[in-house]
Amino acid sequence: MANTVIEVRDVSKRYRLGTENLPYRTIREAVLGWIGRSSSGETEMRDVWALRSVDLAINEGSVVGIIGRNGAGKTTLLKILCRITEPTTGVARMRGRVGALLEVGTGFHPELTGRENVFLNGAILGMGKAEIRRKFDEIVTFADIERFLDTPVKRYSSGMHMRLAFAVAAHFEPEILIVDEVLAVGDVAFQKKSLGKMDEVAREGRTVVFVSHNLAAVESLCERGILIDRGRIVEDGHARDVVSRYVRSFGAGSVERVWRDSEKAPGTDTIKLHSARVRPDGGSPFDPITTRTPIVLEFEYSNVEPGAFLNLSLHLFNEQGVLVLNAAPVEEKNWYGRPYPSGLVRDSCRLPGDLLNDGTYRVELLVVKHQTEVVYRDDEILMFEVRDEPDEQGIYGGRWQGVVRPRVKWKTNIHPIE
Amino acid sequence: MRRETRVDRRLDGWVENRAASGWRPRVDLRQLWDFRELAMALARRDVKLRYRQTLLGVAWAVIQPLLAATIFAAILGRVIKVPSEGLPYIVFVYSGLCIWTYISTTVDATARSLVDKSELVRKIYFPRLLAPIAATLPGLIDFAISLVVLVVFMVLTGVAPGLAVLLVPVWIGATIAITFTVGMTLAALNVEYRDVRYALGFLVQIWLFASPVVYPSSLIDGWQRYVYALNPVVGVLDGFRWSAVGAPLPPAADLLGIVTTVLVFIGGLVYFRRAERRFADVI
Numbered sequence: 299m300a301n302t303v304i305e306v307r308d309v310s311k312r313y314r315l316g317t318e319n320l321p322y323r324t325i326r327e328a329v330l331g332w333i334g335r336s337s338s339g340e341t342e343m344r345d346v347w348a349l350r351s352v353d354l355a356i357n358e359g360s361v362v363g364i365i366g367r368n369g370a371g372k373t374t375l376l377k378i379l380c381r382i383t384e385p386t387t388g389v390a391r392m393r394g395r396v397g398a399l400l401e402v403g404t405g406f407h408p409e410l411t412g413r414e415n416v417f418l419n420g421a422i423l424g425m426g427k428a429e430i431r432r433k434f435d436e437i438v439t440f441a442d443i444e445r446f447l448d449t450p451v452k453r454y455s456s457g458m459h460m461r462l463a464f465a466v467a468a469h470f471e472p473e474i475l476i477v478d479e480v481l482a483v484g485d486v487a488f489q490k491k492s493l494g495k496m497d498e499v500a501r502e503g504r505t506v507v508f509v510s511h512n513l514a515a516v517e518s519l520c521e522r523g524i525l526i527d528r529g530r531i532v533e534d535g536h537a538r539d540v541v542s543r544y545v546r547s548f549g550a551g552s553v554e555r556v557w558r559d560s561e562k563a564p565g566t567d568t569i570k571l572h573s574a575r576v577r578p579d580g581g582s583p584f585d586p587i588t589t590r591t592p593i594v595l596e597f598e599y600s601n602v603e604p605g606a607f608l609n610l611s612l613h614l615f616n617e618q619g620v621l622v623l624n625a626a627p628v629e630e631k632n633w634y635g636r637p638y639p640s641g642l643v644r645d646s647c648r649l650p651g652d653l654l655n656d657g658t659y660r661v662e663l664l665v666v667k668h669q670t671e672v673v674y675r676d677d678e679i680l681m682f683e684v685r686d687e688p689d690e691q692g693i694y695g696g697r698w699q700g701v702v703r704p705r706v707k708w709k710t711n712i713h714p715i716e
Numbered sequence: 717m718r719r720e721t722r723v724d725r726r727l728d729g730w731v732e733n734r735a736a737s738g739w740r741p742r743v744d745l746r747q748l749w750d751f752r753e754l755a756m757a758l759a760r761r762d763v764k765l766r767y768r769q770t771l772l773g774v775a776w777a778v779i780q781p782l783l784a785a786t787i788f789a790a791i792l793g794r795v796i797k798v799p800s801e802g803l804p805y806i807v808f809v810y811s812g813l814c815i816w817t818y819i820s821t822t823v824d825a826t827a828r829s830l831v832d833k834s835e836l837v838r839k840i841y842f843p844r845l846l847a848p849i850a851a852t853l854p855g856l857i858d859f860a861i862s863l864v865v866l867v868v869f870m871v872l873t874g875v876a877p878g879l880a881v882l883l884v885p886v887w888i889g890a891t892i893a894i895t896f897t898v899g900m901t902l903a904a905l906n907v908e909y910r911d912v913r914y915a916l917g918f919l920v921q922i923w924l925f926a927s928p929v930v931y932p933s934s935l936i937d938g939w940q941r942y943v944y945a946l947n948p949v950v951g952v953l954d955g956f957r958w959s960a961v962g963a964p965l966p967p968a969a970d971l972l973g974i975v976t977t978v979l980v981f982i983g984g985l986v987y988f989r990r991a992e993r994r995f996a997d998v999i
Contacts, residue, residue, distance in 0.1 A: 305730075313997060381733045381841040383996040389734035396731070396841075404839045407761060409768050414761075421757030422840060 302393075303474060303505050304356035304379065309388035310529075311349040311374050348374040350529040351388070356507065358394075361500040363516035363537050364509045365544055366526035372509045373478060375526065376400065379507060380476050394505075397424055397472025403463030408452035412443055415451050416466055423470045433469045441465035468495045474505045493519070512617055513541045513658060545658070545683050552681035554583040560600070566674050568603040569665055572642070576661065576682045579648060588687045589703045592651040595625075595661065595680070598644045605637040606667065610645050613662040614654075622654065622701055626666075635669075655703040656686045736993060743985070748843050755846050758833075759853035762825070766854060777858035778865055781817045785810040788930050801932045801963040804873045807866075811961050812929040812953050814862040815887075819895050819949065820920050822855040826899025827916055830907050834999040844992040848900040852892055859888075870961060880959040887956040894948045894977055901984030904991045907999050928953050933966070941969050948973030 349371045356362055364372050377383045378390050380398035405422040406415050416437055420430035430437075438444055441462040443454075451459060477496065493515055500506055500519060510516050516523060516537055523540030525533035533540045554575040557563035563570040577583040579592035587593055597610060611626040625647050627634050660681050665674040686698075767773045785806060792798040793805030800808035829851035830837060830844065837844070870876070906912040927949040928935075936944045944950055951970035957963035 377996065378733055381731070382838065384733060384735055384993040386735060389732055391730040391732050393730050398840055400839045405836055407765065409765055410761065414764065418757050418761050421754045422836065424754075424840075427753055427757075 301358045302355050303358045304354070304393075304507070305391045306352055306354040306375075306379075307389050307391075309349055309352045309375075309378060309385040309390055310347060311371075311378065311383070312386040313346045313348055347529050349378070349385070352529075352531055354524070354531065354534075356505060358505055359503045360522055361506045361508065361520045362522045362524060363520035363540075364507065364524045364526060365511070365513065365516055365541065370526045371529040372526050373400075374529075376476050376478055376507065376509055392474060394473035395424070396474045396476065397470055398476045399423070399467050399470070400476075400478045402467050403459070406451060406459070406463060409450055411450055412438075412447045412454070412462055415462065419463065419466045420470070423467065424472065425470060437462075437465045437469050440468065464492060468492075471499075471504075474507070475499060476507045478509050513545065514617075517541050552678075553577070555680070564674070564676055565599065566665075568601060568606065569608070569674060570600050571676075572598040572600060574598075574663070574679050576680045579651075586685055587682060588685050589654060589656055590651045590687055591684075593649040593654075593682075593684075594646055595649070596644070596646040597663065598642060599665070600640075600642050601638050602640050604640045607635070607669070608638050608643070609634060609666050609669065610647075611664040611666050612647060613664070615660045615662065616655075616701060617658045617660075620701055622659070623649075625649070652705045653702060654684045655698060655700055656684050658683050736989075742989070743845065744843065748845060748849070751842055751846050754842055755850040755853070758847075758850040762851070762854040763857060774857075774861065777861040780858075781810065781813040781862050782865065784817075785813050788813075792930055798931050799935070801934065801957065803875060803957075803961055803963060807869050807873050807875050807961055808932070808957070808963075809930055810869055811866055811957055812927075814859065814866055815891050815953055815956055816924065816927065816929045816949075817862065818855050818859040818891060820924070821858075822852055822895045823899045823902070823920065824916060825855065826851040826896065827902035827906055827912060829899070830903045830995065831910075831913075831999065837995050837999050844995055845900070845988065848896060848903045851899065851903075852896050855895075856892075866960070875961050877960055877962050880962075883959045884956070887952055887959060890948070890952045890955070893981075894952065894973075897977055897981040897984055900988055901980060904984070904988040907995050908991060923947075923949070932963075933970075934964075941967070942972060945969040945972040946976050948977045 352371075352375065364375065366372050374383070376398070377400070378385050379392065380396055380400070381390075382398070382400075403419065405419055407418065410418065416434065417427065417430055421427070425433075438447060441458075441464070443458055443462055446454065446458065451462070454462070496506065496508065496515075496519055506519075508516065508520060520537040523533070523535065523537035524531055525540050525544050533543055554573070554577075556573040557571055560570050560572075563572065565571050574595075574597050575583045576587075576593060576595050578585050578587045579594050581591075595612060601608060609627055611624065613624055614622045616622050627645065627647070658681065660677075661679050662675070662677045663679040664672050667673045767776060770776065772779065788809045789806040793800065793809065798805070826848045829847040833847055836842070837847075902912050902916065926944075926947050933941075933944065933950055933954050945967075951966060951973035954963070954966035954970050958965055
C-alpha cells in the first residue's frame, strides 16, 4: 500500500516584479513606499503568479517527472517542495528527509582543496560528517580525482570540477530526492552518468521528483509525469502519455506560427514577421519528421525599408542545449548580399535528411542587417520533434547516441584464416 | 545507513511549508541543532579561507589588535594622557581591543552572512538563522589568540586579576550575544536593503567612539552615564576589565545594556523571521 509522502494543497506563489533591474530595494524607496509615494509610477509593482492553486499528492517510492516550458513554474514548485521559498497561499507537506539537488556543486569554493570541498558540499547537501567520512573514498573513486585531492579546486579543469561535484551529489541519499535539470548539463558522458545514477536511486525505492527538459529521460526514468503550464498542472498521468501530449501541444504552437495582426507580430520598426513554419520536405507542418526526412524551415516577413541589406540566420539547438548548426543563406543566389526592396520576403531553408538525431529541436531566428548587425532575435521561434524511424532503433534497442545521425557507409572485410 | 542524513527529526511527522502568519517569531531550536554540522562546516570554511594565501597567516590575529593598541598607547596614553583606571595604558587599551576587534569584525561578517551566501540561500534549504550564527564563530579563534597575548601583557606589566577572573566567560558570552544580535538584524536588513553595506563602516566607527575602548567609562558621569550605558558594549568592556585586568567594579547603570540588547534582539528576530520568507526571492 502506497503512502503519500508529498502533499501539496492549493499552493500559489506570487512574485512581485517591476524592480527587475534592481533586485533589492534601497531604504529610500522603502521609506517613500511607507509614506505612500511610490505608487506614483516608476516603482509600481507587477504581480506574477508563478503557481496557481496547485494540488498534488506523491506516493512513497514513486518517481515523478515534471515537465513544461521555461517559466511554467516547475522550478518554483521544486523550491516550495524543498522549502527554499514559501508559498503565497496554500501548504506543501513532506514526510521524511527531503534532499534537494537544484544545482551540482552548490557552495564549492575555489580556494578550498578537493577534500575540503567534499566535506563542505556534503554538509551543504545535508550529509553528516560521519556519513561523508564513510563515503569519502567512494566519492573520490567515483570522481576519479585521487591525485588532486589536496589541490585547490580553482586549479581543477572544469571536467574534474564537475565530476567531483557530481560524485558528492550522487552519494547523497535522502528519502525524498528533488532534482532540477541541472543534472542534465555537462558533456554526454556526464549526463549518462547522472541519468544512470538517477535510475539507480529510483530503483532503490526512494521518492524522486525530477524536473527536466530532457523528455526522453523523463519517459525512461519516471512512471508518472506532470505537465505544468503557466503555473497550473494541466496534465498528470503516465509519463509516456504526458510527454507525448506535451510534444503534441507544442506541435500545435511551435511547428507553425502565423501572425495575422502586424501590430502584434514580432519584429522591429521596419521588419515584421508574418509566419514561420517547419515541415518535412514535401509534407505539411503537422506531418511527422523522422531522422530520414529532409526538413524545410520557412519564414515570411515584410520589410518596409527600401535598400536594406538583410538576411536571416538560424541556430538549431537540441534538447541538451547544444548548438547543432547555424544556417545562413550565404549560397543563396538571387538576393544574398543585395539591397532588398520593400515588400514581402519569403525565405526557405532545406536541411538534408539523415542529419539530425532523434529528439526535440529549438530554432532560434536572427534577422541580420549588413551581415553583422543582429536587428531581431527570437530564441524559440519554432520547436520540432525528430523521431526515430520505427525500424531503426539501434541494435541495442536504445537510443542512438550523438548529436547527428548521418547514415554511415560501412564495409567489412574478413580474411578468414585457413 | 540513511539515518545519518540530516533532516528534521520528526521522522514520522510531516514537515510543512506554508505562508507564515502572525508576528510572534517562532524559532525551532531543535531544527537549528539538527543543522549544526552545516554551521560548523560554514564556519570551518571561513576559518580556512581567512588566512589562505597570506604571508603572515594567523599572525594577523595578533598583529591587528597589537598594532592598534601600540598606536593608541603612543598617542592617547603618552601624548594626550588619557586616564586608564590606574592600569598601564597599554593593558587597558589592549584588553578593550580584544573585545572590540571581535565585535567590529564579526558584526561585519555577520551582517554580510546571508548576502555572501546568496547562492546557498537560493539553492538549498537551511534554517536561515544558521547563517548569522555560523558567522559569529570564526572570529572566536582570533579572539582566543588575542586573549593569550593579553595574558602575556599582564605578566610583563605585573597586572594580576582578582577572583572576578572567574567571570570572564560571562563577558565573553555577553560579547557574542551582543555581536549576534546586531549582526543578525543587519544581515536580514542587508538582504533587502544593500544600504547596510555602506552604513556599516560608519556605524562601527561611531560605535567605537561611543564605547570605552580607548578611554575609561568613568569619564562620563551624572545622568549622561545612564544614556551611555544603553550601549551594551559599555557594560561588557567595564565588566571584562574588572574581571580580567582588575579595573574597578562597574556601576549598576551598566546593566541598562541588557535592556537594549534584549529589545534589539527581539526586534531583530521578529524582523528576521518575517523577512526570511522573502530571502530566496529577493536576495
